[in-house]
Amino acid sequence: MAEYRLSAAAEADIEAIYTYTYQTFGGRQAEIYVSGLKQSFERLADLPRIGRSAEDLGSGLFRFRYQSHIIFYTIESDYVLIQRVFHGRMDFASRL
Numbered sequence: 001m002a003e004y005r006l007s008a009a010a011e012a013d014i015e016a017i018y019t020y021t022y023q024t025f026g027g028r029q030a031e032i033y034v035s036g037l038k039q040s041f042e043r044l045a046d047l048p049r050i051g052r053s054a055e056d057l058g059s060g061l062f063r064f065r066y067q068s069h070i071i072f073y074t075i076e077s078d079y080v081l082i083q084r085v086f087h088g089r090m091d092f093a094s095r096l
Contacts (some may be wrong), residue, residue, distance in 0.1 A: 002045035003079040004040040017069065033067070040066040043084055048075045058083075 014034060015081070022030035038063070044051060046062055051062035054072060064071045072084045 002044040002048075004041045004073075004082055005079050006041075007084070009084055010082045017085065018021060020042045037066055037069070037071070037085065040064065041080070044071065044073055044082075045080045048073075048080050 014037065017037070018030050018034050021033050048062070051064035051071075051073065054061040054063040057063075057072070060074045062073050062075065064073070068087055070086050071082060072086070074081045074083060
């Protein structure tokens with residue numbers, strides 16, 4: 001399996017997603033949702049080109065949807081770097 005890494009901002013995004021999901025839908029759903037996000041990260045590491053280009057938002061940037069969220073990442077030489085994880089309704093341009 002290929003490798004992925006999380007930026008500090010992406011780690012904070014995931015923590016916020018977990019907290020919101022826990023408070024809104026409960027602990028079990030929070031665990032399921034974050035586990036699904038991590039499975040998406042692993043898939044992106046294995047198949048980095050399955051995402052769509054997000055060059056309009058940043059050089060070398062790709063995007064991939066997981067349920068209600070968009071994963072923004074770059075393809076590095078030895079790994080995929082998860083840059084941010086935003087809700088699909090957020091204004092991405094002002095946050096990247």
